Amino acid sequence: MRRLLSILLVASALAACTxxxxxxxVEESAATPGPTSWVLNSDGSGxxxxxxxxxxxxxxNSFTSLSGSANTANATVSIDLxxxxxxxxxxxxxxxxxxxxxxxxxxxxxxxxxxxxxxxxLSVGESVTTxxxxxxxxxxxxxxxxxxVQLTQLxxxxxxxxxxxxxxxSAGDFSLVDGVNKLRELAGLPSISxxxxxxxxxxxxxx
Numbered sequence: 001m002r003r004l005l006s007i008l009l010v011a012s013a014l015a016a017c018t019x020x021x022x023x024x025x026v027e028e029s030a031a032t033p034g035p036t037s038w039v040l041n042s043d044g045s046g047x048x049x050x051x052x053x054x055x056x057x058x059x060x061n062s063f064t065s066l067s068g069s070a071n072t073a074n075a076t077v078s079i080d081l082x083x084x085x086x087x088x089x090x091x092x093x094x095x096x097x098x099x100x101x102x103x104x105x106x107x108x109x110x111x112x113x114x115x116x117x118x119x120x121x122l123s124v125g126e127s128v129t130t131x132x133x134x135x136x137x138x139x140x141x142x143x144x145x146x147x148x149v150q151l152t153q154l155x156x157x158x159x160x161x162x163x164x165x166x167x168x169x170s171a172g173d174f175s176l177v178d179g180v181n182k183l184r185e186l187a188g189l190p191s192i193s194x195x196x197x198x199x200x201x202x203x204x205x206x207x
Contacts, residue, residue: 038204
């Protein structure tokens with residue numbers, strides 16, 4: 001009987017100790033604030049735009065050089081337009097010269113408003129989907145837009161931001177119509193759409 005009581009007392013003490021340790025871990029995790037600033041990881045990010053030519057031929061293009069940062073109030077992304085990649089070198093060169101005119105407009109810049117999202121309070125693996133307001137400055141033209149995005153807190157404190165549906169840009173909104181027409185002429189195409197769907201998947205690492 002004494003032996004049984006001793007075993008029960010030891011088991012009870014171990015259970016209490018385990019519970020205290022678990023509670024302490026939870027309290028420590030809750031007391032440790034999440035990241036409040038991040039820097040864009042260009043290698044882990046992607047920004048893509050679609051072009052539609054001859055009415056039904058769809059091609060996916062990208063930019064390979066991105067930079068930026070984020071905090072709990074806003075995020076900024078700078079796109080090096082000279083890093084455009086269409087998988088065709090001649091087409092890249094024509095886009096740089098006649099469409100983006102990189103000699104005068106080397107980058108496109110995006111600023112997004114993150115206030116109200118409480119990013120520092122996101123738990124690991126937690127995601128929030130929202131309509132994100134942002135400003136894009138492209139080819140000397142500034143425009144305010146919105147995009148449906150998903151933000152996810154990763155286990156290392158990184159922040160993943162990705163579109164849940166394409167952002168539809170128009171060449172006419174950024175003084176790019178003449179450039180599109182020149183590309184169509186050079187390529188001998190019957191048409192190139194002025195509508196340009198854009199998607200992105202951005203990785204921000206904690207600073």
